[in-house]
Amino acid sequence: xxxxxxxxxxxxxxxxxxxxxxxxxxxxxxxxxxxxxxxxxxxxxxxxxxxxxxxxxxxxxxxxxxxxxxxxxxxxxxxxxxxxxxxxxxxxxxxxxxxxxxxxxxxxxxxxxxxxxxxxxxxxxxxxxxxxxxxxxxxxxxxxxxxxxxxxxxxxxxxxxxxxxxxxxxxxxxxxxxxxxxxxxxxxxxxxxxxxxxxxxxxxxxxxxxxxxxxxxxxxxxxxxxxxxxxxxxxxxxxxxxxxxxxxxxxxxxxxxxxxxxxxxxxxxxxxxxxxxxxxxxxxxxxxxxxxxxxxxxxxxxxxxxxxxxxxxxxxxxxxxxxxxxxxxxxxxxxxxxxxxxxxxxxxxxxxxxxxxxxxxxxxxxxxxxxxxxxxxxxxxxxxxxxxxxxxxx
Amino acid sequence: xxxxxxxxxxxxxxxxxxxxxxxxxxxxxxxxxxxxxxxxxxxxxxxxxxxxxxxxxxxxxxxxxxxxxxxxxxxxxxxxxxxxxxxxxxxxxxxxxxxxxxxxxxxxxxxxxxxxxxxxxxxxxxxxxxxxxxxxxxxxxxxxxxxxxxxxxxxxxxxxxxxxxxxxxxxxxxxxxxxxxxxxxxxxxxxxxxxxxxxxxxxxxxxxxxxxxxxxxxxxxxxxxxxxxxxxxxxxxxxxxxxxxxxxxxxxxxxxxxxxxxxxxxxxxxxxxxxxxxxxxxxxxxxxxxxxxxxxxxxxxxxxxxxxxxxxxxxxxxxxxxxxxxxxxxxxxxxxxxxxxxxxxxxxxx
Numbered sequence: 001x002x003x004x005x006x007x008x009x010x011x012x013x014x015x016x017x018x019x020x021x022x023x024x025x026x027x028x029x030x031x032x033x034x035x036x037x038x039x040x041x042x043x044x045x046x047x048x049x050x051x052x053x054x055x056x057x058x059x060x061x062x063x064x065x066x067x068x069x070x071x072x073x074x075x076x077x078x079x080x081x082x083x084x085x086x087x088x089x090x091x092x093x094x095x096x097x098x099x100x101x102x103x104x105x106x107x108x109x110x111x112x113x114x115x116x117x118x119x120x121x122x123x124x125x126x127x128x129x130x131x132x133x134x135x136x137x138x139x140x141x142x143x144x145x146x147x148x149x150x151x152x153x154x155x156x157x158x159x160x161x162x163x164x165x166x167x168x169x170x171x172x173x174x175x176x177x178x179x180x181x182x183x184x185x186x187x188x189x190x191x192x193x194x195x196x197x198x199x200x201x202x203x204x205x206x207x208x209x210x211x212x213x214x215x216x217x218x219x220x221x222x223x224x225x226x227x228x229x230x231x232x233x234x235x236x237x238x239x240x241x242x243x244x245x246x247x248x249x250x251x252x253x254x255x256x257x258x259x260x261x262x263x264x265x266x267x268x269x270x271x272x273x274x275x276x277x278x279x280x281x282x283x284x285x286x287x288x289x290x291x292x293x294x295x296x297x298x299x300x301x302x303x304x305x306x307x308x309x310x311x312x313x314x315x316x317x318x319x320x321x322x323x324x325x326x327x328x329x330x331x332x333x334x335x336x337x338x339x340x341x342x343x344x345x346x347x348x349x350x351x352x353x354x355x356x357x358x359x360x361x362x363x364x365x366x367x368x369x370x371x372x373x374x375x376x377x378x379x380x381x382x383x384x385x386x387x388x389x390x391x392x393x394x
Numbered sequence: 395x396x397x398x399x400x401x402x403x404x405x406x407x408x409x410x411x412x413x414x415x416x417x418x419x420x421x422x423x424x425x426x427x428x429x430x431x432x433x434x435x436x437x438x439x440x441x442x443x444x445x446x447x448x449x450x451x452x453x454x455x456x457x458x459x460x461x462x463x464x465x466x467x468x469x470x471x472x473x474x475x476x477x478x479x480x481x482x483x484x485x486x487x488x489x490x491x492x493x494x495x496x497x498x499x500x501x502x503x504x505x506x507x508x509x510x511x512x513x514x515x516x517x518x519x520x521x522x523x524x525x526x527x528x529x530x531x532x533x534x535x536x537x538x539x540x541x542x543x544x545x546x547x548x549x550x551x552x553x554x555x556x557x558x559x560x561x562x563x564x565x566x567x568x569x570x571x572x573x574x575x576x577x578x579x580x581x582x583x584x585x586x587x588x589x590x591x592x593x594x595x596x597x598x599x600x601x602x603x604x605x606x607x608x609x610x611x612x613x614x615x616x617x618x619x620x621x622x623x624x625x626x627x628x629x630x631x632x633x634x635x636x637x638x639x640x641x642x643x644x645x646x647x648x649x650x651x652x653x654x655x656x657x658x659x660x661x662x663x664x665x666x667x668x669x670x671x672x673x674x675x676x677x678x679x680x681x682x683x684x685x686x687x688x689x690x691x692x693x694x695x696x697x698x699x700x701x702x703x704x705x706x707x708x709x710x711x712x713x714x715x716x717x718x719x720x721x722x723x724x725x726x727x728x729x730x731x732x733x734x735x736x737x738x739x740x741x742x743x744x
Contacts, residue, residue, distance in 0.1 A: 035535060044624050059539065148625075150622065153709055157439070157440065379625040
């Protein structure tokens with residue numbers, strides 16, 4: 001209980017006490033029987049195959065636990081029998097909404113081991129594509145949020161505007177969903193002609209989409225009453241559970257790997273802001289993501305203006321052999337911190353790869369967070385925590 | 395209708411009544427589904443909606459009905475089969491019972507109850523039973539939660555609905571829906587009788603409360619937590635398939651249509667036009683062509699009200715169950731009671 005005394009605000013304290021009290025109240029007042037509700041593995045709120053076992057007292061959750069692994073595809077094991085260039089094909093299916101972002105940390109880790117660095121032009125384009133995949137990912141979240149709360153229209157707006165971003169990614173990389181564009185030492189190709197102007201136009205559209213969502217959804221009173229004060233994660237708890245990304249920033253922790261890590265990427269060449277929110281509730285998490293989408297469009301806009309000339313590929317051998325050693329690189333992916341720990345024995349492929357994906361850690365807080373909430377709030381909280389099933393199960 | 399059919403034998407009258415009832419329920423339901431659910435929603439969401447079946451997809455509903463009729467009628471193994479099968483019929487039945495008191499023209503009505511609105515409100519709550527037993531007999535936890543939510547919600551919103559209607563009843567001095575229509579169209583506001591006296595003006599608060607209560611009774615967003623497809627999958631409808639789901643589906647939109655009809659009778663002057671336009675003095679002096687034009691006027695008003703219902707449904711997120719109850723008991727009901735008090739005082743004063 002010292003936690004509640006020390007750091008929590010009034011509202012957070014109340015939410016915490018309510019969750020504790022829910023345990024005590026069961027079977028005391030009305031002699032009611034509890035009910036175990038399996039939310040998933042097939043359930044619209046889990047957008048995938050996550051199963052949440054919830055013990056209910058009426059509509060109140062007494063105890064909840066996520067059961068994941070229904071979509072485990074064994075990527076960590078598969079990387080051991082692939083060569084380095086082949087691994088990107090695998091890993092961009094981890095978080096399938098922002099696939100390019102999955103390739104980058106792996107490539108960076110391999111480059112670190114090989115001690116090569118992509119030329120500045122490649123770094124710039126990498127960063128732009130990284131941010132585009134973040135926009136593609138989070139804009140869908142913003143629409144999906146509405147569906148989870150019962151408003152069906154926003155998701156179609158999100159799909160409409162996300163399509164522009166996917167078209168951009170497709171015209172640059174050839175892959176709409178799974179670009180597989182990143183190479184050790186640079187990129188597969190240069191940008192097509194006219195791409196820069198088109199991207200500028202799309203970024204303007206996306207900013208319009210953000211304004212629209214903020215106006216239509218975030219400004220809605222029902223939306224606010226459904227999300228404000230729901231699923232409060234205090235700063236300390238968020239840190240203890242290892243949350244990352246927007247979920248952590250929404251709890252007031254000023255933490256962004258794009259700014260904090262010194263990686264061979266172009267983020268530090270643009271002027272942008274890391275947003276935090278003091279509340280830590282569902283609304284804060286959604287709001288942070290909305291602001292991040294805006295910041296991403298700004299980053300892309302600025303970087304488009306300053307793409308340096310030069311090659312997009314460094315000098316690397318045709319057959320890539322990574323020297324013996326171990327490397328860990330993590331980046332700030334759309335869902336949070338994503339990193340790869342590569343152990344190399346000097347072969348064509350990695351000896352062992354440990355993938356740290358954001359969603360797996362982000363949903364580990366659900367047993368703590370879901371205690372004492374009502375069934376409709378489960379959906380709100382899961383939606384605002386924002387996980388991708390591929391990112392949980394890998 | 396009885397005045398038109400004086401020479402027709404009783405069995406013929408009954409047959410025509412049944413046919414008329416089916417038309418009055420299913421025609422609006424089909425139109426609502428096509429215009430609002432298929433097309434308006436699509437246009438709001440920057441897509442075209444169905445375009446293949448018939449011109450602009452207008453035959454889509456027939457295609458969907460055909461699909462549902464072909465599907466297997468699945469009853470879950472542990473469900474209470476007899477009650478499970480009965481539930482959708484009860485829901486649709488209440489809609490048919492409801493339309494029986496709605497007047498469509500000076501002589502075009504099914505039954506002319508003196509206590510018509512009382513009957514309508516009583517009958518409309520039968521659908522709660524259907525929903526509750528659907529939720530209970532499905533032997534599904536989501537259905538059970540949905541059914542219980544529906545019961546709590548429908549009972550909570552029945553009350554503001556009744557209270558909102560009382561204001562109209564006080565003003566019209568009758569519970570007969572036909573007489574309420576006549577009172578609105580033959581009335582005058584501040585001595586001006588050009589527009590009649592539709593109660594939407596003097597009973598505006600009552601109208602708003604009534605529309606909100608309808609929204610909740612129909613379990614449309616933002617009050618759709620009994621169905622709540624993102625949390626309870628589909629609530630009490632989860633286990634239904636084939637034509638039983640179809641009945642629920644038709645019931646949902648048919649009830650929307652019929653409730654909108656009742657709202658237009660109570661607040662917008664129903665089938666009528668202001669009597670002063672054509673120099674009519676009472677219901678007996680109305681020309682016979684109103685029996686044809688009246689239903690069309692009624693239909694237009696109904697579509698207008700359904701448009702509002704659907705517009706809100708497609709754009710709002712869902713409330714939580716406790717927020718919904720708080721809204722009914724702490725917001726709507728006190729306002730409705732106040733409305734009754736003010737109405738009755740003003741009625742006595744003027």
